[in-house]
Amino acid sequence: MCFYNQKKFACGDWNWTSFAHQCNYEYRTGETCGMRLVNFTEYESKQCRLCEKIETKFRRRSQELERLDRWRREGGSLVATMSRSQQLVSDLEKEIYQLQTERDCKRKALS
Structure with a gap:
């Protein structure tokens, strides 16, 4: 359950952008657990x-x-x-x- 930022386009599609911060479940430095949660959503006025x-x-x-x-x-x-x-x-x-x-x-x- 690591947190990533998200970009949402005018057409309704979205994609992941930058890594925001790591969750407590992954103890190894620099590793992520694999589950992605939205930290912040940036809205784009253009289409994907x-x-x-x-x-x-x-x-x-x-x-x-x-x-x-x-x-x-x-x-x-x-x-x-x-x-x-x-x-x-x-x-x-x-x-x-x-x-x-x-x-x-x-x-x-x-x-």
């Missing part, structure tokens, strides 16, 4: 790393979709470019799904 990555991928995906719509409206004859852009959108959707799954697994493991 995973949520920022997910938002970045969503923005990139929406830009590609807008570009594809513009090419279709203009009667684009750039079939190769459009297929590459569609492949990029598909890849981004896979990456978004993987990041969301990672975030959900992390939340479930810690709750």
Whole structure:
């Protein structure tokens, strides 16, 4: 039951930060008992790393979709470019799904 500081993000995720102080159960110098208790919680106004990555991928995906719509409206004859852009959108959707799954697994493991 050693005490650590905690950082809580705007998205609801959190992580451990610095070691605060040692409990009485661990008698060896410099060792911790393994149980973590919150000493102080610092609130961040920004989102966690995973949520920022997910938002970045969503923005990139929406830009590609807008570009594809513009090419279709203009009667684009750039079939190769459009297929590459569609492949990029598909890849981004896979990456978004993987990041969301990672975030959900992390939340479930810690709750």
